[in-house]
Amino acid sequence: MNKMKHILIINLLAIAVISASCEEKKEEAGTIKTFAKVKSGEVLQDTLKHWIELQGNIESPQDVMLTPVMGGNIRKIFVKEGQEVKKGQLIALMDNDALSSQISEANAALQNAKYNAEKQRELFQAGVGTEYTARQAYDQQVLAEQRVQTLSIQAGKAGVYAPFSGIIDEIFPSEGEVGGPQAPICHIVGLENVTVTANISESYIDKINVGTSVRVVLPALDTVIEHLTISRISKYINPNNRTFPVYIDLENSNGKLVPNLVARVQINDNSYPDATIVPSSAIQYDKDGNTFIYKLGALDSTFVSELIPVNKLSSHNSQTAITTAAKLSKGDMIVMEGAEGIEDKDTVIVLK
Numbered sequence: 001m002n003k004m005k006h007i008l009i010i011n012l013l014a015i016a017v018i019s020a021s022c023e024e025k026k027e028e029a030g031t032i033k034t035f036a037k038v039k040s041g042e043v044l045q046d047t048l049k050h051w052i053e054l055q056g057n058i059e060s061p062q063d064v065m066l067t068p069v070m071g072g073n074i075r076k077i078f079v080k081e082g083q084e085v086k087k088g089q090l091i092a093l094m095d096n097d098a099l100s101s102q103i104s105e106a107n108a109a110l111q112n113a114k115y116n117a118e119k120q121r122e123l124f125q126a127g128v129g130t131e132y133t134a135r136q137a138y139d140q141q142v143l144a145e146q147r148v149q150t151l152s153i154q155a156g157k158a159g160v161y162a163p164f165s166g167i168i169d170e171i172f173p174s175e176g177e178v179g180g181p182q183a184p185i186c187h188i189v190g191l192e193n194v195t196v197t198a199n200i201s202e203s204y205i206d207k208i209n210v211g212t213s214v215r216v217v218l219p220a221l222d223t224v225i226e227h228l229t230i231s232r233i234s235k236y237i238n239p240n241n242r243t244f245p246v247y248i249d250l251e252n253s254n255g256k257l258v259p260n261l262v263a264r265v266q267i268n269d270n271s272y273p274d275a276t277i278v279p280s281s282a283i284q285y286d287k288d289g290n291t292f293i294y295k296l297g298a299l300d301s302t303f304v305s306e307l308i309p310v311n312k313l314s315s316h317n318s319q320t321a322i323t324t325a326a327k328l329s330k331g332d333m334i335v336m337e338g339a340e341g342i343e344d345k346d347t348v349i350v351l352k
Contacts, residue, residue, distance in 0.1 A: 062190025
């Protein structure tokens, strides 16, 4: 019996030791600290340019409906739609048969006037005629010459000529139809040089000038044209939408920039040279709206966070230019993602 009691006491003591050991392990486990995991970014020292983006479109300063000067039947159209033409090229010819007859008559009358003026001059020199008669015959010759010249100018207007080099976009009448100053022959567009036009809010009127840096994005052509400047600024603000147009001249060597093509105009309205730049996602806000970032300092295999108050200057393309009283150097590591779950002087693990 005593032996059984002895064994029981030993078992109870063993259980107590094991239980105490388990509690100790629990206490040790309770002291294990888990660290927040963050992603880092770098502080940059560079120029940050801020851009405003506007909807614009391509326009051509050479975009006209070509009409004849004189009315009449259209005798001949010498071009086709889509054809390239040169400045001064004959586009169409109006019927001028009646005018040709008048010119023939005027030329005949001019020859008679010249003959009569010559004879009257000879008679006056011979003392037979009078100065008045010779002078009158000469005036008739001048009038005849002027009539021939006038009719010749009118005959020249029977032809419709290209006012500039370009593309025949559309032809409206057919040969034989009646044309005139109110009835266009064709639509002609010059594509050698084009202009991008965009309307900008009047609030930018003191920030935008001729020569301001511009980029033009052409989505339909998957093209970005860099290193452009504003060529002209309108001096009129539209009272309906409080905007004013700006114009950017473009070269169009390949002819792909056609009128009314949609363009996105990006205008550099402000620049911050040699600025301290951080990823925009690194900027945090406290309950009072103050902005700050967390700078990371190496601590063995982990990092410690340091709260640094900052002031935002401008943001563009996920980057923000800042100012701060604390020292920040190019290449310093800062918390870019995961800052919401940490505080000043917290130890964190930086994810690769």
